[in-house]
Amino acid sequence: MKYLVSFCFTLLSALPTLAQGTIPQSAQSQLAKELVIERVCKSPEVTSGAEFDELQRVEQKLGTVINQDRQHRTYVALANSPVINAWATNFNLNISMICVPVAMVHFMGDAEGELAFILSHEIGHTLDDRCKTEEGRLAVANSRGSLGAVLGGLLGGQKGAAAASKISQQRGCEERADEIGFYVFTASGYNPYDAAGAFGRIEMYLGDTRTGIFARLNALGSDHPMTPDRIRHMRVLLINNAVQKAGRGQ
Numbered sequence: 591m592k593y594l595v596s597f598c599f600t601l602l603s604a605l606p607t608l609a610q611g612t613i614p615q616s617a618q619s620q621l622a623k624e625l626v627i628e629r630v631c632k633s634p635e636v637t638s639g640a641e642f643d644e645l646q647r648v649e650q651k652l653g654t655v656i657n658q659d660r661q662h663r664t665y666v667a668l669a670n671s672p673v674i675n676a677w678a679t680n681f682n683l684n685i686s687m688i689c690v691p692v693a694m695v696h697f698m699g700d701a702e703g704e705l706a707f708i709l710s711h712e713i714g715h716t717l718d719d720r721c722k723t724e725e726g727r728l729a730v731a732n733s734r735g736s737l738g739a740v741l742g743g744l745l746g747g748q749k750g751a752a753a754a755s756k757i758s759q760q761r762g763c764e765e766r767a768d769e770i771g772f773y774v775f776t777a778s779g780y781n782p783y784d785a786a787g788a789f790g791r792i793e794m795y796l797g798d799t800r801t802g803i804f805a806r807l808n809a810l811g812s813d814h815p816m817t818p819d820r821i822r823h824m825r826v827l828l829i830n831n832a833v834q835k836a837g838r839g840q
């Protein structure tokens with residue numbers, strides 16, 4: 591893993607990113623890029639076709655906001671994968687890769703705004719430095735005042751507490767990715783309710799907002815569970831957005 595991280599770090603310095611437009615020149619760096627993408631996205635990259643064009647459209651629109659951030663560099667890869675999910679891998683605090691499987695683009699159909707929110711959520715993970723370290727994630731879990739860790743400790747001892755804390759960290763970081771993503775998404779000009787549309791689509795797919803065992807067995811459900819807390823949090827974001835718009839007389 592250490593090797594992969596340093597390898598990716600060196601390589602990604604040469605990749606075209608959302609933040610900068612350098613293009614690797616040699617065939618060697620092209621090959622290395624393909625290897626990293628296959629490793630991180632678990633399938634080869636797709637670089638043409640309708641799905642690629644769709645994702646490019648979204649990237650360009652979100653890029654108008656993301657390009658203002660010079661600290662983080664993120665490469666978005668469309669992966670030739672049948673998995674309905676998307677994930678961000680942070681190689682260090684500044685360099686990240688987002689994998690968007692072709693199946694996820696299909697799943698979103700012609701709803702560009704919903705796909706844009708999925709990508710924005712992943713961008714949220716790449717921008718959130720706090721959730722990139724163990725210390726930061728613990729602080730996020732503690733600030734949520736989670737009872738989970740206490741109850742987990744009572745029911746399952748140290749192991750139970752650790753597991754509950756892990757869940758609390760994950761949920762906390764998911765909400766933060768929703769919030770950062772929502773800001774990027776709305777600042778890029780997308781309809782805020784497309785974020786709610788994406789939530790609804792995922793909820794119908796998972797079929798269980800309580801994140802029961804069947805939902806969690808699913809890849810999308812295990813790392814992006816659609817919990818009542820997450821839905822409530824999105825409602826708050828939407829209401830705040832409406833209040834701000836009303837304040838601006840929009």
Ligand SMILES: [Zn+2]
Pocket residue numbers: 711712715764767813814
């Ligand atoms: Zn996430």
